[in-house]
Amino acid sequence: MRTVLTIAGSDSSGGAGIQADLKTFAAFGVYGTSAITAITAQSTVGITDASVLSADLVTAQIEAVAGDIEVHATKIGMLATSAIVEAVAAAIEELDLPLVVVDPVMVSKSGARLLDDDGVRTMCTELVPRAFIVTPNLPEAEVLSGTTIASPGDAREAARRIHDIGGASVIITGGHGTGHEIVDLLFDGRAFSECRTPRIETRNTHGTGCTFASAIAACLALGMSPEEAAARAQQYVAGAIRHALAIGHGHGPLDHFWQTRRT
Secondary structure (H helix, E strand, C coil), rough: CCCCEEEEEEHHHHHCCCHHHHHHHHHHHCCEEEEEEEEEECCCCEEEEEEEEEEEHHHHHHHHHHHHCCCCCEEEECEEEEHHHHHHHHHHHHHHHCCEEEECEEEEECCCCEEHHHHHHHHHHHHHHHHEEECHHHHHHHHCEEEEEECHHHHHHHHHHHHHHHHEEECCCCCCCCCCCCEEECCCCCCEEEEEEECCCCCEEHHHHHHHHHHHHHHHHCCCCCHHHHHHHHHHHHHHHHCCCCCCCCCCECCCCCHHHHH
């Protein structure tokens, strides 16, 4: 059994964060383990409260898992503070955590800030250089690259700048873009490639970034290349959005098990 470790925050509504990650791992047939960085009081409407765990406790969770269970890929989501970013980067180095996928979570869909300014700087200096793949959306890519993205050419320049931070492959997801297609841009340091899928008009998109990055990690754990993982993850997320669940009063969650329910 292939295993994936997710290091992220908890979403009490079950649509994003640790909960979305574990559902995604299960959908791909890999075993999910977790280290929680923060607990949020969250619904489909937004986040009403949050409590950040200590960096030492985050480290202890990672060590407990990695010391007992072989980890084949690692997915990182909400880290909340610079101290946790540093702790996670150190754990990656000391425990030799493999195939690290960094989803640079900074702001929730409802607009709540999920990483402080010091954390963003530490992410760029300590975490991104240790990543195998980084999966920012367009706003996150602007922050990491320090450039405005208003065109496909801008996106390519941003991907180059993010790659220059560390050497990771970069996938800039296109869900925040415009037009009839979502274009996910992959840069591996040598060449660009694109994955395209029709845009689905729905407000039920809670947890898409978490789910995409988790799908990438699951695919890597199963032995796929970054290119194969990007295409498969986009296909999976598009289906999960297409079958999204219209529950709650805000942005409803994806159906992570749409492939199972379809049969």
